[in-house]
Amino acid sequence: xxxxxxxxxxxxxxxxxxxxxxxxxxxxxxxxxxxxxxxxxxxxxxxxxxxxxxxxxxxxxxxxxxxxxxxxxxxxxxxxxxxxxxxxxxxxxxxxxxxxxxxxxxxxxxxxxxxxxxxxxxxxxxxxxxxxxxxxxxxxx
Amino acid sequence: xxxxxxxxxxxxxxxxxxxxxxxxxxxxxxxxxxxxxxxxxxxxxxxxxxxxxxxxxxxxxxxxxxxxxxxxxxxxxxxxxxxxxxxxxxxxxxxxxxxxxxxxxxxxxxxxxxxxxxxxxxxxxxxxxxxxxxxxxxxxxxxxxxxxxxxx
Numbered sequence: 001x002x003x004x005x006x007x008x009x010x011x012x013x014x015x016x017x018x019x020x021x022x023x024x025x026x027x028x029x030x031x032x033x034x035x036x037x038x039x040x041x042x043x044x045x046x047x048x049x050x051x052x053x054x055x056x057x058x059x060x061x062x063x064x065x066x067x068x069x070x071x072x073x074x075x076x077x078x079x080x081x082x083x084x085x086x087x088x089x090x091x092x093x094x095x096x097x098x099x100x101x102x103x104x105x106x107x108x109x110x111x112x113x114x115x116x117x118x119x120x121x122x123x124x125x126x127x128x129x130x131x132x133x134x135x136x137x138x139x140x141x
Numbered sequence: 142x143x144x145x146x147x148x149x150x151x152x153x154x155x156x157x158x159x160x161x162x163x164x165x166x167x168x169x170x171x172x173x174x175x176x177x178x179x180x181x182x183x184x185x186x187x188x189x190x191x192x193x194x195x196x197x198x199x200x201x202x203x204x205x206x207x208x209x210x211x212x213x214x215x216x217x218x219x220x221x222x223x224x225x226x227x228x229x230x231x232x233x234x235x236x237x238x239x240x241x242x243x244x245x246x247x248x249x250x251x252x253x254x255x256x257x258x259x260x261x262x263x264x265x266x267x268x269x270x271x272x273x274x275x276x277x278x279x280x281x282x283x284x285x286x287x288x289x290x291x292x293x
């Protein structure tokens with residue numbers, strides 16, 4: 001999963017976290033998509049899934065705090081988008097574990113997460129950077 | 142109405158493909174018949190001021206190319222991962238269409254993407270807006286089949 005310069009908002013803290021999030025999703029995807037058998041992969045997949053999910057929660061929280069700090073007008077709307085995705089992440093992860101680490105479920109989750117994250121960072125998150133620059137506020141995070 | 146919806150879906154598709162996949166050279170052509178050989182069809186249900194569904198037809202090659210671009214990984218088959226990723230793209234395009242329509246005071250909601258089985262399509266359902274487009278990109282082509290009625 002490739003990081004592109006165009007994803008940068010010009011807000012140091014958020015950009016650093018986005019890069020880290022892309023790295024963790026990339027590690028998860030490579031582990032999930034490797035060609036070894038599911039039995040061989042599943043322990044490592046679970047580790048990288050937990051490592052990635054933890055960072056999703058941390059990043060959403062920090063990004064929302066930043067939006068609040070700069071008085072971002074779309075804060076509530078953005079928070080709801082995060083909450084909806086977080087609910088999906090929590091729900092699927094639980095179902096995956098409850099069903100004894102079902103590979104199909106986690107492959108479907110990974111596909112959706114990949115497309116969702118690129119769109120979210122390339123579209124919705126860019127508006128935060130535009131606002132911060134327009135108002136001349138908090139681009140150092 | 143049909144022309145307006147066709148243009149809106151086209152614009153949203155171009156925007157999403159450019160933003161997410163860096164695909165800039167996109168052309169379109171209205172089509173009457175869709176060749177469904179080697180395709181995966183995704184239906185997005187629409188409710189509200191417009192009702193019906195929009196079917197996104199992703200040829201296997203196009204699906205693989207799109208997911209390769211997004212993931213930077215080697216992909217060689219259309220599996221659960223690929224289907225889920227292109228379904229989310231269909232969802233994102235439809236969401237963008239809804240935002241554009243709401244600017245013209247047309248309020249709709251969309252349902253989560255689901256597989257569409259064209260074999261069970263009897264063709265008996267009539268839609269006041271029934272139009273389809275073949276959208277060509279350097280990653281391959283997709284069809285968008287719009288089937289909508291205004292709410293009564």
